[in-house]
Amino acid sequence: MTTTTDRPTATGTAEPSGRAALAGTGTLIRFVLRRDRVRIPVWIVALTISTVSTAAGFPDLYKTAADRQSRAELMDSPAATAMSGPGFGLDDYTFGAMLSNEMLGFVAIFVALMSVLLVTRHTRAEEESGRAELVRANVVGRHAHSAAALTVVIGTNLLLGALIAASLAGSGIESIDGVGSAAFGFGLAGVGIVFTGIALVAAQITENTRGASGMGAAAIGVAFVLRAVGDIGSGALSWLSPIGWAQRMRPYVDERWWPLALMLVVGGALIVTALVLSTRRDVGLGLRHQRPGPASAKPSLGTPLGLAFRLQRANLIGWCIGLFLFGAMYGSILSDVEEFVSDNEAVRDMVSNIGGETAIDSFLTLIISMLAIVSTIYGILAVQRLRGEETTGRAEPVLATAVPRARLAGGHVTVALAGGALVLLAGGAGLAISGGASTGDAGITGDIIAAVLVNIPALWISTGLAVALFGLAPRALAFAWAVLVYALVVSMLGGLLQFPDWMSNLSPFGHVPGIPAEEFTITPVVVLTAITAGLVWTGIDAFRRRDLTTN
Amino acid sequence: MTTAIDVTGVVKTFGPVRALDGLDLNVATGEVHGFLGPNGAGKSTTIRVLLGLLRADSGTASLLGGDPWNEAVELHRRLAYVPGDVNLWPNLTGGEAIDLLGRLRGGLDPQRRADLLERFSLDPSKKGRTYSKGNRQKVALVAALAADVELLILDEPTSGLDPLMEAVFTECISEFMAEGRTVLLSSHILAEVEKLCDRVSIIREGRVVESGTLDDLRHLTRTSVVTETDREPAGLADLPGVHEVVVNGNRTEFEVDTDHMDAALRHISGLGVRSLISQPPTLEELFMRHYGDELEANGAGRHATAGNGQGAGDHA
Structure with a gap:
């Protein structure tokens, strides 16, 4: 791999026969299963249990048909639609319809995430680390790595779908029948297979694992936003989203199966595309080639902060653009939101009951809270980058210069905190600009800016927690994701499962004043900021005292 | 004769593993000190303790007259370090990495930097992820050698370099030494140590088992x-x-x-x-004396190893 041609000359002229290209696949499948003998069962069991236990809770939470129907009325709002699904079966809101409308999209996000992470882990990560080169030097075909990863991940999705379908069908909950459960379970598997294909394509395009899983995650975000925007508006955009396709199988309402076929066809097409792309590049490299860079460093690259910013710059810009677009897509439907409400007297009453002055206010509160939760991902990733610098040994030569530990960590933490805020501001800007254009009311800009600002301390909490873990227990850094997942569960499922107040209070976002729907209060903002400061100080101080660990 | 590095009885454990087990190491100012040992003997751990990256469990260590853990930042202005396994930032060029490390230490000599790039024939405009192992090593070497420091700490600095570049390295170290500075050179390549070093310490299983000038050690063999x-x-x-x-x-x-x-x-x-x-006894033989039993345990005969330094070097 020391020499690189622009384009492998073998392409198209001496393609190995199909069997040769797959040589060694069986062994690699066993190898993948061996490496993930804990990881895959954990994903399957966790997703099955959370789905089935949610459904199992319904009969207690919604004892009568009238209870369910009032939930249905609540769901018939733009904000609820943005978070859950297109609302099939709201007229007769059975437990099945409820599960399908409010849970399917949520679980689909995690199934997609599972597929993206597993595919990236067994393809691009192997190549980036150089392990694939070691393996490919044996009797292993060109497509064997991809084929093994695909077999395992698609198998995992099918198993997960079958297990969810069987557990739901066997749960004995009223209206949760076999056919609907099959549509629910295999709809999820279909989403997983489409994202398996997307992740495999992404793994061909970029050279690094972070880039590949980042593209996959961005695709999940786009899929979720497309279906949200589509479901509130005309519904056309929902047909561009794999999550929308699964919801349009209408499990437990009026099942249809052709969206599943659509998912399989699209997934298959993506996989074929990826395999073709993979023959057009060299092992270890991506389709995008590296260009030479500057022979000497700019003056800004001379401090730990400058280094941290430089390392995270590309990522930060990508996140800002992504959140800006998300915000803009939600903003573009603000006029639909107004229409949605004025058409529906019941909703109008209900919205004024929650305390918001207008439907738009409560919608904005909700969307900005979602943007803030998504922005926390950036903050945690930025702290993980600092840990990556340590474990790869790149922090070592830096710390062997006149840089104190606190300044090295401080540089990355500054970028994580400021970057997280900036990413959310970009989302707010997108929302304000396109929302102002859509409603013709530029006055919402002030509300949006205020709402973004009060959410920043809440999004900092998980960054702070990540910093504290980095200092105190760096191997447990991944637990910082727990705050994010918890906040997501509380905000997306808290209403459906009627979580008690203390559960929502455990999420940092539970304390944010709900501007513009609610009044501003200063106390939570100050307290959240103080907690973040304490966590950051604890983490950096602990890092100064501990050994540097290098892999 | 002043002391650049003075380590006494340092112990460092990682869980059940005793990486350093009462290590003593003494490096005088102005000498090139060879730090020899096989993989896993504790060379890199010793260096990380000296750099304040790891904290010793017990024992004392002093570096350029200061405490390596508490005075790390001040001491680091006066030394440069080349890690054994150089890992560069994938999206920074080699030139950027060199400048960055130089500035973080407090500046580097641009003339020297240009001169070293030339001598090591290193292209500074390539991104970190595209460098081969040898070229990554050169980036770290240029960054360290372009610095105006009293002490160089080199952890197997020539791994991955071709013989031509090894010669350039030897030349550069000789020039560096001519200005009266100190080098700690960790290595398992005996020829390199023999060529460059005034004194040698042999480390094994976390302890220094032999230390002295090459002449001193030759008396032992x-x-x-x-x-x-x-x-x-x-x-x-x-x-x-x-x-x-x-x-x-x-x-x-x-x-x-x-x-x-x-x-x-x-x-x-x-x-x-x-x-x-x-x-005359070669360093290889000296080395064999301390690792001979290990080789014997691995099935290589004593006679064969005593006569075949090259093979033994590979083995160690």
């Missing part, structure tokens, strides 16, 4: 002698300090402890010497 004599050397094998005597007609091969060289040569000179080849 044997010289091999091949001689042709008129008469057969009867009684040679009975002399103290003479080993491995092989008589083949007029030709005799034997090894002799350096301390007993004189007596052995007196004995031979009485036999009518026609030719005599004497080979």
Whole structure:
């Protein structure tokens, strides 16, 4: 791999026969299963249990048909639609319809995430680390790595779908029948297979694992936003989203199966595309080639902060653009939101009951809270980058210069905190600009800016927690994701499962004043900021005292 | 003679593993000190303790007169470090990495930087992820050698370099030394240490088992002698300090402890010497003495290893 041609000359002229290209696949499948003998069962069991236990809770939470129907009325709002699904079966809101409308999209996000992470882990990560080169030097075909990863991940999705379908069908909950459960379970598997294909394509395009899983995650975000925007508006955009396709199988309402076929066809097409792309590049490299860079460093690259910013710059810009677009897509439907409400007297009453002055206010509160939760991902990733610098040994030569530990960590933490805020501001800007254009009311800009600002301390909490873990227990850094997942569960499922107040209070976002729907209060903002400061100080101080660990 | 590095009784454990087990290391100012040992002996751990990246469990360490853990930042202004396994930032060019590390230390000499890039024939405009192992090593070497410092700490600095570049490296270190500075050179390549170092410490399983000038250490080992004599050397094998005597007609091969060289040569000179080849002990043999039992345990015979330094070097 020391020499690189622009384009492998073998392409198209001496393609190995199909069997040769797959040589060694069986062994690699066993190898993948061996490496993930804990990881895959954990994903399957966790997703099955959370789905089935949610459904199992319904009969207690919604004892009568009238209870369910009032939930249905609540769901018939733009904000609820943005978070859950297109609302099939709201007229007769059975437990099945409820599960399908409010849970399917949520679980689909995690199934997609599972597929993206597993595919990236067994393809691009192997190549980036150089392990694939070691393996490919044996009797292993060109497509064997991809084929093994695909077999395992698609198998995992099918198993997960079958297990969810069987557990739901066997749960004995009223209206949760076999056919609907099959549509629910295999709809999820279909989403997983489409994202398996997307992740495999992404793994061909970029050279690094972070880039590949980042593209996959961005695709999940786009899929979720497309279906949200589509479901509130005309519904056309929902047909561009794999999550929308699964919801349009209408499990437990009026099942249809052709969206599943659509998912399989699209997934298959993506996989074929990826395999073709993979023959057009060299092992270890991506389709995008590296260009030479500057022979000497700019003056800004001379401090730990400058280094941290430089390392995270590309990522930060990508996140800002992504959140800006998300915000803009939600903003573009603000006029639909107004229409949605004025058409529906019941909703109008209900919205004024929650305390918001207008439907738009409560919608904005909700969307900005979602943007803030998504922005926390950036903050945690930025702290993980600092840990990556340590474990790869790149922090070592830096710390062997006149840089104190606190300044090295401080540089990355500054970028994580400021970057997280900036990413959310970009989302707010997108929302304000396109929302102002859509409603013709530029006055919402002030509300949006205020709402973004009060959410920043809440999004900092998980960054702070990540910093504290980095200092105190760096191997447990991944637990910082727990705050994010918890906040997501509380905000997306808290209403459906009627979580008690203390559960929502455990999420940092539970304390944010709900501007513009609610009044501003200063106390939570100050307290959240103080907690973040304490966590950051604890983490950096602990890092100064501990050994540097290098892999 | 002042002391650049003074380590006494340092212990460092990682869980059940005792990586450093009462290590003593003394490096005088102005010398090139070879730090020899096989993989896993504790060389890199020692260096990380000296750099304040790891904290010793017990024992004392002093570096340039300061405490490596508490005064790390001040001390680091006065030293440069080349890690054994250089990992560069994938999206920074080599030139950017060199400048960055230089500035973080407090500046580097642009003229020297240009000169070193030229001598190591390194392209500074390539991104970190596209460099080969040898080129990554060169980036770290240029960054360290372009710095104006009192002490260089090098952890297996030539791994991945081709012989031509190794020669450039040797040259650069000699120039560096001519200005009266100190080098700690960790290595398992004996020839390199033999070429560059004034004094050597051999580390094994977390302890320094031998330390001294190359001459000192040679006293501890044997010289091999091949001689042709008129008469057969009867009684040679009975002399103290003479080993491995092989008589083949007029030709005799034997090894002799350096301390007993004189007596052995007196004995031979009485036999009518026609030719005599004497080979001074190499560092390889010195090294073998400390790792010989390990090799034996691994199935390599003692005789074979004693005579075959190259193979032994690979093995270690």
